Amino acid sequence: MSRHLALLQWVRERNGVAHTSAARAAGFSKLDVARAVELGLLRRVRRSWVVAPDADPRRAAAAAVSGRTTCVTQAVLLGLWVPNHDGVHVAVASNAARFDAAGLVVHWGAGPAPVAATSNEDPLVNVLFHAARCLPRTEAMVVWESALRVRLADAAVLQAVQWGSPAARELADAASFLSDSGLESRFIAGMRALGVAVRQQIWLDGHPVDVLIGERLVVQLDGFAHHRAADRRRDIAHDARLRLRGYTVLRFDFQQVLFDWAYVEETVVLAIAQRLHVAAR
Template identity: 60%
Template sequence: MLLEEWMRRHDGVAHTSQVYAAGFSKRTVAAAVQSGRMLRVRRSWLVLRDCHPDRAAAARAGGRLTCVSAARSLELWVPVHEHVHVAVSPTSARFDAHGLRVHWSNGPAPFAPRAAVDPLINVLFHVARCQPQPDALAIWESALNKGLIGAEALRRVAWRSERAAALAALACHLSDSGLETHFVDLMRAIGVTPRQQVWIDGHPVDTLIGDRLVVQLDGFAFHSDAAARRRDIAADVRLRLLGYTVLRFDYQQVLFDPEFVRDSVLTAIAQGLHLSA
C-alpha cells in the first residue's frame, strides 16, 4: 500500500510514529514530503495537502479535533461556527491559536496518545461545556439518532461536568425526547398539562392536550426521507378524520421560537379545540 493511500484511510492526518509503525520508512516519508503531496507540521505530524482544513488545524496545534468541529466530521447536526475546536493537553507546547477554539481539558474517555480526533464521549463532553444547552442537546440527540451511542451508555458515564450530566439525563434513544421535555416544560409554565405518548387508534401521539388537541413534535432529524414525511402526513390525516386537531412543531420552533409555540397552543385552547365536540 502506498503511503498516500494509507494516509487517506486515516483521514489525511497521522503522527510519524504511527506511519513508521505501519511499516513505512523514513525515506518514504521524506520523499512524500519533498514531492509536496503531504506536509510535515509540528515536526512529527504528517498532513495530506488536500486533507480537511479542520483536521490540518488540529494537527498544527498538536491536539485533537473535538466539540462541534468533530461533531461535524461525524455528520451530526451542528450550529454554524467560525472556529475550529481543538482539545489539547493543559501542558501542551505553545502554538498559534488563531482561528481555534481551544479546549484545555480532557473528557472522561481515554484516547490514544497520537489521536487526531477525540472519541465521541469526549466530543459530547466538550459540546456540553461549550455550546448553549439547546444546541448541545441537538448535537447529543443527533448522535443518538444516528446510533453512534445509546442513551443508557450516556447516562452511565462519569461526566465530571454538571452540564454534561444534565444532558445525559435529558437525552434518550428517541430523537425527539429532549424536545418533548422542552415542550412539556413550556406548557406547564402557562398552566397547561399535556399527556405524553398517548395511544389513539392504535398509534402513539407525542402529546395530547385535553381530549382533542394533539401536538406532534418533529425532532432534529425529522423527515430525513420522503417516506418519513409521508408517514407523518398520513398520521395527521388519520387523526383529523377522527375529529382531532393536530398542531405540529419542529425542533427550531420549540427551542428558539417558544413564544410562537406557546401562543399557538393558547389560541387553540381559547377556540375550544381541545374539547370534545
C-alpha cells in the same frame, strides 16, 4: 511502489494525517518520512505530524497544534447535524504550548475517554463532552440527538458515562427522551403523576394527535428533530382545523418538556381548570 508513495498511501488511509511515530510503527523510517516531505508528497505541519496534500484542512489544522478535531468540527466530519459555527474546534493537551491558535476554538479540558497521543480526532464520547461544555444547551442537544438518531451513540451507554461535567451529565440524563416517543413518554409520566387521564395517538381530522385530555384538550409535542418548513405549515394547518372543530390545542417543544416542566404542568392544569378538556353541551 516506492517507499515514498507507499507512505503517502498509508497516510491517506488515515484521513490524510499521521503522527510520525505511528508511521515508524507501521514500518516506515525517519528517512522515508523526510524524503516524502522533501519530494512534496507530504507536508510537515508540526515536528511529529505530517499531512497529505489533499488532507481535510480541519484535520490538518488540528495536527498543526498537535491536537484533535473535536466538538462541532468532529461532529461534522462524522456526518452529524450541527449548528452554524465558526473556527476549527480542536482538543489539545493541558500542557500544550507554543502554537498559533488563529482560526481555532481550543478545548483544553480532557474528555472522559482516554485518547492516544497519535490520534488526530476525538472519540465520539469526548466530542459530545466538549459540545456540552462549549455550546448553548439547545445547540449542544442538536449534536447529541443527531448522534443518537444515526445510532452512533446509545442513550443507555451515555447515561453510564462518568462525564465529570454538569452540562454533559444533564444532556446524558435527558438523552432517552430526545426521540419523539421518549418526549411523549416524559409528558405522559408527568400527567399521570398529577392524576390526569390521557389518551395517546388519537386520530382527529384525519391525523393522529400526540395526546388527548378529556374530550377537547389536544396536546402536541414537537420532537427534537427540526421540521422542514412544509412540515411546520402542515402542523399549523392541522392545529387550525382542530380549533375550528372546537378543540383547544396546546403545543410544547422538547426544551419545555425536558427543562421547563413547571411551565408545561402549569399550562395544562390551568387549561383543565378552565374546563377546556370538556366538550360544550
